[in-house]
Amino acid sequence: MASICRRWRLWILPVLTCLYALLIVILVPVLIANSIKTGFNKQDQGALVGGAFVLLALPIAFYEIVQHMIYYTQPRLQKYIIRILWMVPIYAVNAWLGLVYPEGSIYVDSLRECYEAYVIYNFMMYLLAYLNADHQLEHRLEMSPQVHHMFPLCCLPDWEMGREFVHMCKHGILQYTAVRPISTLVSFICELNGVYGEGEFRADVAFPYMIALNNLSQFIAMYCLVLFYRANSEALKPMKPIGKFLCIKAVVFFSFFQGVIIALLVYFDVISSIFKTENTHIIRNISSKLQDFFICIEMFLAAVAHHYSFTYKPFVNLAQSQAWWDAFRAMWDVSDVHNDIKEHLGVVGSSLSRRIRGRSAYQQAWGSATERTSLLPEAAAVMPRSAPACSFSSYNTAENEQNNNPGDSFSVSTDINTDTNNINT
Numbered sequence: 001m002a003s004i005c006r007r008w009r010l011w012i013l014p015v016l017t018c019l020y021a022l023l024i025v026i027l028v029p030v031l032i033a034n035s036i037k038t039g040f041n042k043q044d045q046g047a048l049v050g051g052a053f054v055l056l057a058l059p060i061a062f063y064e065i066v067q068h069m070i071y072y073t074q075p076r077l078q079k080y081i082i083r084i085l086w087m088v089p090i091y092a093v094n095a096w097l098g099l100v101y102p103e104g105s106i107y108v109d110s111l112r113e114c115y116e117a118y119v120i121y122n123f124m125m126y127l128l129a130y131l132n133a134d135h136q137l138e139h140r141l142e143m144s145p146q147v148h149h150m151f152p153l154c155c156l157p158d159w160e161m162g163r164e165f166v167h168m169c170k171h172g173i174l175q176y177t178a179v180r181p182i183s184t185l186v187s188f189i190c191e192l193n194g195v196y197g198e199g200e201f202r203a204d205v206a207f208p209y210m211i212a213l214n215n216l217s218q219f220i221a222m223y224c225l226v227l228f229y230r231a232n233s234e235a236l237k238p239m240k241p242i243g244k245f246l247c248i249k250a251v252v253f254f255s256f257f258q259g260v261i262i263a264l265l266v267y268f269d270v271i272s273s274i275f276k277t278e279n280t281h282i283i284r285n286i287s288s289k290l291q292d293f294f295i296c297i298e299m300f301l302a303a304v305a306h307h308y309s310f311t312y313k314p315f316v317n318l319a320q321s322q323a324w325w326d327a328f329r330a331m332w333d334v335s336d337v338h339n340d341i342k343e344h345l346g347v348v349g350s351s352l353s354r355r356i357r358g359r360s361a362y363q364q365a366w367g368s369a370t371e372r373t374s375l376l377p378e379a380a381a382v383m384p385r386s387a388p389a390c391s392f393s394s395y396n397t398a399e400n401e402q403n404n405n406p407g408d409s410f411s412v413s414t415d416i417n418t419d420t421n422n423i424n425t
Helices: 002-006 008-037 043-071 077-084 087-100 104-129 136-140 163-192 207-231 233-240 241-267 269-277 280-309 326-333 335-357 360-365 394-402 417-423
Strands: none
Touching: 002 163, 008 043, 008 136, 043 077, 043 087, 043 280, 077 104, 087 104, 087 241, 087 280, 104 163, 104 207, 104 233, 104 241, 104 280, 136 163, 163 207, 207 233, 207 241, 233 241, 241 269, 269 280
């Protein structure tokens, strides 16, 4: 038995393939039989066609996930890739359940909407983990040309290259990871109280406000992601980031703006004229089913794109392979997300005071014991426990470098008292 477990890489894919084939053999006849009993109406047709695309998408996505678990040779990168790859199964199954049970679509959609923000966060962390392998990302950015803001935010002051730039980009994405679950919870509560008004652009319902909030938050997150890519485009070339970025952006933007377009079609009575009905409840069900049906098809395309963009092949190295449960545990361990969101909320709380004191106070804020400084993945692993983590050096080393090289622009600030002593000296 122990020998079989040790050789799990040889039998895991055949076993999963047999289980999936068994699921199809059982599930498909049941769905067809149920459709025949109900007269094979349009809802059944949509569920069957959408389900067919889901059944094609799932094995592609699971194959890539399992292969990354088999060849789990670079945990600092692959744990984020595996989390991103789970987007296709979660989106696909979620959309198909929405086709089968349209009356509960707002509830099952909550998981999809929250995972959307989680995927963007993990993609940013994946880029950070790749770039900061030598713990010199911030130093390299300090030596890089200034990256200016793009339209429509070109009027904003530039973010100082280095620590501030990484800080702003990361927290610009983290805010979406925090805002999206909160807005989803608010929408859920409003729906239970009958004031959500899905598809209705009226001032007395919550739907237009939630759309505006989510749209703004998502725009900020994607903007920061693009800005971060512009600053590191040369360093990211070996990993071919364009395809990966388009996979994330396409799925997130298509699903979101597709829903907005369908809501506008409902608002301007386009859906009602096409399907020849004035029943508000029926129109809402139709709009929800259209969104879910399109997502079922899009997830098959996304699964194929992920298969090529996030392939496991660069990580194939049997000499360094770890146990599969390490990958499985890392996949479900969200302690890093919890810590980053906690950090983000703390930074938001202290950012107002930094802005009031001016940009010169920005460096001083990093010495505060109340704020985590491990902005980059695995930065804390190289730091002594007695000092807050920094991505490339300890505070004492930074102080020595600053004292020995007063003109050097590369420095890490200490707390306010130490700064004052240095000035007096």
